[in-house]
Amino acid sequence: xxxxxxxxxxxxxxxxxxxxxxxxxxxxxxxxxxxxxxxxxxxxxxxxxxxxxxxxxxxxxxxxxxxxxxxxxxxxxxxxxxxxxxxxxxxxxxxxxxxxxxxxxxxxxxxxxxxxxxxxxxxxxxxxxxxxxxxxxxxxxxxxxxxxxxxxxxxxxxxxxxxxxxxxxxxxxxxxxxxxxxxxxxxxxxxxxxxxxxxxxxxxxxxxxxxxxxxxxxxxxxxxxxxxxxxxxxxxxxxxxxxxxxxxxxxxxxxxxxxxxxxxxxxxxxxxxxxxxxxxxxxxxxxxxxxxxxxxxxxxxxxxxxxxxxx
Amino acid sequence: xxxxxxxxxxxxxxxxxxxxxxxxxxxxxxxxxxxxxxxxxxxxxxxxxxxxxxxxxxxxxxxxxxxxxxxxxxxxxxxxxxxxxxxxxxxxxxxxxxxxxxxxxxxxxxxxxxxxxxxxxxxxxxxxxxxxxxxxxxxxxxxxxxxxxxxxxxxxxxxxxxxxxxxxxxxxxxxxxxxxxxxxxxxxxxxxxxxxxxxxxxxxxxxxxxxxxxxxxxxxxxxxxxxxxxxxxxxxxxxxxxxxxxxxxxxxxxxxxxxxxxxxxx
Numbered sequence: 068x069x070x071x072x073x074x075x076x077x078x079x080x081x082x083x084x085x086x087x088x089x090x091x092x093x094x095x096x097x098x099x100x101x102x103x104x105x106x107x108x109x110x111x112x113x114x115x116x117x118x119x120x121x122x123x124x125x126x127x128x129x130x131x132x133x134x135x136x137x138x139x140x141x142x143x144x145x146x147x148x149x150x151x152x153x154x155x156x157x158x159x160x161x162x163x164x165x166x167x168x169x170x171x172x173x174x175x176x177x178x179x180x181x182x183x184x185x186x187x188x189x190x191x192x193x194x195x196x197x198x199x200x201x202x203x204x205x206x207x208x209x210x211x212x213x214x215x216x217x218x219x220x221x222x223x224x225x226x227x228x229x230x231x232x233x234x235x236x237x238x239x240x241x242x243x244x245x246x247x248x249x250x251x252x253x254x255x256x257x258x259x260x261x262x263x264x265x266x267x268x269x270x271x272x273x274x275x276x277x278x279x280x281x282x283x284x285x286x287x288x289x290x291x292x293x294x295x296x297x298x299x300x301x302x303x304x305x306x307x308x309x310x311x312x313x314x315x316x317x318x319x320x321x322x323x324x325x326x327x328x329x330x331x332x333x334x335x336x337x338x339x340x341x342x343x344x345x346x347x348x349x350x351x352x353x354x355x356x357x358x359x360x361x362x363x364x365x366x367x368x369x370x371x372x373x374x375x376x377x378x
Numbered sequence: 379x380x381x382x383x384x385x386x387x388x389x390x391x392x393x394x395x396x397x398x399x400x401x402x403x404x405x406x407x408x409x410x411x412x413x414x415x416x417x418x419x420x421x422x423x424x425x426x427x428x429x430x431x432x433x434x435x436x437x438x439x440x441x442x443x444x445x446x447x448x449x450x451x452x453x454x455x456x457x458x459x460x461x462x463x464x465x466x467x468x469x470x471x472x473x474x475x476x477x478x479x480x481x482x483x484x485x486x487x488x489x490x491x492x493x494x495x496x497x498x499x500x501x502x503x504x505x506x507x508x509x510x511x512x513x514x515x516x517x518x519x520x521x522x523x524x525x526x527x528x529x530x531x532x533x534x535x536x537x538x539x540x541x542x543x544x545x546x547x548x549x550x551x552x553x554x555x556x557x558x559x560x561x562x563x564x565x566x567x568x569x570x571x572x573x574x575x576x577x578x579x580x581x582x583x584x585x586x587x588x589x590x591x592x593x594x595x596x597x598x599x600x601x602x603x604x605x606x607x608x609x610x611x612x613x614x615x616x617x618x619x620x621x622x623x624x625x626x627x628x629x630x631x632x633x634x635x636x637x638x639x640x641x642x643x644x
Binding site: 117118119139140142143145147149150151152153154155157158162166167169170171172198214215 | 392395396399402403406407472473474476477478479480481482483
C-alpha cells in the first residue's frame with residue numbers, strides 16, 4: 068500500500084516552475100530517497116506533501132488523506148524534519164519536546180514520558196535540560212528528528228537531514244533513521260548525497276527540473292547504466308598492447324591510461340579475464356570488480372555531475 | 379477547510395500552549411529584559427534625578443515621578459514590543475513556523491500565542507516600573523478600581539501594539555531594517571507626546587502631533603487613573619487606538635499569515 072502519493076503535481080512560483088507533473092509513491096514501511104541537485108524541486112515536493120504548499124494541479128495524499136482538502140488529518144499522521152532545525156533556541160531540549168507533544172494532543176504526562184524516552188534514545192538525556200541554542204549541529208539535528216517523531220507519526224519527511232553534518236553525526240543520524248524504519252515508519256527523505264540514498268533508501272526517485280527522471284531500486288538504477296566493470300592494471304606496461312588484443316577478441320574493452328576496463332557479468336568475467344591473461348603469461352598488478360556508483364547513475368541520467376558525495 | 383476540524387476549545391488550548399512558550403522565551407531573552415525592564419527603569423531614574431527640577435521646578439522628585447511615571451511604563455511597553463517583531467520574524471524565517479504549520483493546530487494560534495505573551499510581559503514591565511517609581515515617591519490618589527485600571531491600561535494598549543509588531547514582522551523583507559524604522563518611529567512618538575513635558579510647554583508645531591499621538595492618550599489616561607483629573611477623553615482615545623491597531627494590523631497579520639508558504643520555493 069502506498070502511504071505517500073504525489074500524482075502529476077504542478078507548482079509554479081512566479082516565473083519558476085518548481086514542479087512539472089511530479090508523481091511519486093512510497094510504500095508502507097519503506098524508505099524512498101528523493102535525489103536531485105539544488106533547485107530540482109525536492110523541498111517543494113516535501114512542502115506539498117506536508118501541507119505547507121498548495122499544488123496548482125494534481126493531487127497529494129498522506130495515509131490516504133488529501134493534503135489540500137483534509138490538511139489537519141494529514142498533519143496528524145506526519146512528522147517533518149526540514150532543512151533548518153526548527154527548534155526554539157530559548158527552550159531546553161526537553162521543553163521543545165514537551166511543547167510539541169502537547170500541540171500534538173498528547174496528554175501532559177504521556178508527553179513528558181515520551182519526551183524522556185526520546186532524549187534517552189537519541190543520546191540527549193544529559194543535555195535535556197539545557198537550552199538548545201548552545202547545541203552542536205549534530206545535537207540539533209537529533210533533537211529536531213526527535214521532535215518530529217514525538218507523536219509517533221506514520222509518515223516521516225526528512226528534507227536533507229544530514230546536510231552540513233560531520234561524518235560521525237551523519238552516521239548516527241542514519242542509524243536513527245534505520246531504527247525508525249524498523250519500527251514501521253514510512254519515510255521519504257530528500258538528499259543531494261548519493262551515498263546517503265544508497266545507505267538508507269529502499270527505492271530511489273531521481274528528480275530534476277520538477278519531474279522524476281528515473282526511479283526504482285538502487286540495484287535497478289545501477290543496472291540501468293550498465294553492469295559492473297573489471298578494472299585491470301598490468302605489472303609490465305609493455306604487455307598492455309598484447310593484453311588488449313587478446314581480450315579485445317572476446318570483450319568490448321576500453322583503455323584509460325594504464326587502466327584496462329572490461330564489462331563484466333558478475334565475478335565470473337573477472338576470473339575468466341585473469342585466467343586468460345595467466346595463460347598468456349601476462350602478469351596483473353591490480354584487478355578489481357567495480358559496481359557503478361550512484362554518481363555514475365546521476366551523471367548518465369542528467370548529464371550533469373551530482374552536487375557531490377559527502378566527504 | 380481547516381475550521382471544521384479546529385474546534386474552538388482547541389484553538390484556545392493551542393494558543394495558550396504557544397503563549398506559554400513565548401513567555402518563557404521572553405523572560406530568557408536578554409534583549410527583551412533590557413528593553414522591557416532596564417530601559418524604562420534607567421530612564422525613570424535618570425530623568426527623575428537629572429531633570430525633575432527642570433521639568434517641574436520646585437516640586438521635588440516625588441512631584442516629577444507622580445507626573446511622568448506613566449511615560450516610562452508606556453515606553454517600556456512599546457519598546458519591548460520590538461522584540462515581539464524580532465521573535466515573530468525569527469519564527470517565520472527560521473523553520474519554527476513551518477514546523478508549527480505541519481502540526482494539526484488551529485491556524486492563528488501561533489499569532490495569538492505571541493500576542494498573549496506580550497500581555498504577560500507588559501504587566502511585568504508595568505509592575506517593575508511602578509515599584510521603582512514608588513520608591514522614588516510615586517503615590518496613587520485614586521480608588522482601587524482606578525488603580526486596577528492603571529495596571530491594566532498598558533496591557534490593553536500593548537495588545538494593539540503587539541498586533542502592529544506582528545504585522546510588521548509578517549510583511550518585512552528584512553527584520554533589521556523594519557526594526558530600525560519602527561525604533562525611530564517610537565522614539566519620535568515618545569518625545570512628541572505629553573509624556574516628557576506638560577501640555578502647553580511643547581513647541582507650537584508639535585502640539586497637534588502630541589494631541590493625536592496614541593502614546594499621549596495612554597499616558598494621559600494613566601495619569602487620570604492614578605491621580606484623578608481628565609480621564610474620559612484620553613481613556614476613550616486609548617481604547618479607540620487599541621481597537622483600531624488591533625483591527626487593522628490584526629487583519630494584516632492574519633491575512634499575511636494565511637497566505638504564507640506560497641511564496642517559498644526550494
